[in-house]
Amino acid sequence: MTPVVSLHDAELAYGSRVLWSGLDLQVQAGEFVGVLGPNGAGKSSLLRVLLGEQPLRHGRALVCGEPVHRGSPLIGYIPQHGALAPDTAIRGRDLVGFGWDGHRIGISLGSRAKKDAVQRAMQTVGATAYADAPLSMLSGGERQRLRIAQALVTRPRLLLCDEPLLNLDLHHQREVAQAIDRVRRLEGTAVLFVTHEINPILPLVDHVAYLAGGKARVGTAEEVMRAEVLSELYGAPVDVLHHHGRIVVLGGDDSATPGHDHHHEEAHEHG
Numbered sequence: 001m002t003p004v005v006s007l008h009d010a011e012l013a014y015g016s017r018v019l020w021s022g023l024d025l026q027v028q029a030g031e032f033v034g035v036l037g038p039n040g041a042g043k044s045s046l047l048r049v050l051l052g053e054q055p056l057r058h059g060r061a062l063v064c065g066e067p068v069h070r071g072s073p074l075i076g077y078i079p080q081h082g083a084l085a086p087d088t089a090i091r092g093r094d095l096v097g098f099g100w101d102g103h104r105i106g107i108s109l110g111s112r113a114k115k116d117a118v119q120r121a122m123q124t125v126g127a128t129a130y131a132d133a134p135l136s137m138l139s140g141g142e143r144q145r146l147r148i149a150q151a152l153v154t155r156p157r158l159l160l161c162d163e164p165l166l167n168l169d170l171h172h173q174r175e176v177a178q179a180i181d182r183v184r185r186l187e188g189t190a191v192l193f194v195t196h197e198i199n200p201i202l203p204l205v206d207h208v209a210y211l212a213g214g215k216a217r218v219g220t221a222e223e224v225m226r227a228e229v230l231s232e233l234y235g236a237p238v239d240v241l242h243h244h245g246r247i248v249v250l251g252g253d254d255s256a257t258p259g260h261d262h263h264h265e266e267a268h269e270h271g
């Protein structure tokens with residue numbers, strides 16, 4: 001079967017700075033792939049490559065066998081920062097509907113197909129209970145589920161999620177991760193999930209793509225989240241501890257990486 005995502009010997013660079021190279025990644029329908037790495041490793045940039053917004057320096061990127069291009073209806077995207085004013089009066093189902101309008105400009109706003117698509121997407125993520133509530137009344141986790149539904153409304157083959165658990169407490173992290181898991185199980189959507197912290201998604205990931213030190217490593221969590229593998233990627237000693245079913249990465253911190261900030265370490269404490 002044609003993979004949903006196919007990257008061959010891919011290299012991304014901004015000017016002379018190579019973010020990652022030698023990336024080979026195949027994602028099949030229904031697979032859940034975690035994209036990990038320190039700040040500035042190029043995780044969001046990888047999503048932008050698949051969205052057709054950032055060309056590769058080398059190699060090939062295909063989505064469902066086609067070269068990547070902007071505005072693909074095959075892709076649903078949950079950006080890292082939602083552009084939502086907190087005092088907004090719009091309702092949950094309106095937000096989800098924007099995902100439909102974005103892909104089908106010119107179709108009547110009240111169309112039956114749109115209503116059905118919005119309802120279906122909200123059911124998939126378990127958000128129907130607050131579909132008519134104003135967004136300002138909803139918790140961060142509830143809003144995040146609606147943003148996922150918005151990305152799903154066109155029934156994409158690929159869902160790109162950029163740190164969807166950021167700023168959520170552990171309970172909501174679990175709920176949002178499970179909602180995304182349900183999507184891939186029910187719809188066969190392939191999921192690429194960018195995160196600093198593997199633990200909330202550890203039970204869900206089929207593979208991880210770890211980006212660090214200008215390199216990339218793809219495999220199962222057991223294969224990649226090992227001291228030898230991460231030390232080689234970071235070019236510095238890294239320890240990987242297993243504690244009550246969680247993985248704790250020590251060392252290999254972000255300080256050597258441009259764009260360093262503190263939320264990598266924070267995520268490790270709370271994840």
Ligand SMILES: Nc1ncnc2c1ncn2[C@@H]1O[C@H](COP(=O)(O)OP(=O)(O)OP(=O)(O)O)[C@@H](O)[C@H]1O
Nearest residue numbers: 014019037038039040041042043044045046258259
């Ligand atoms: N268009 C661009 N031109 C030049 N440099 C860029 C561009 N976009 C991103 N960068 C730089 O590339 C690096 C990688 O950015 P990216 O957002 O992909 O990393 P990330 O792994 O998602 O980081 P974070 O975990 O902090 O969100 C950063 O240092 C960023 O400043």
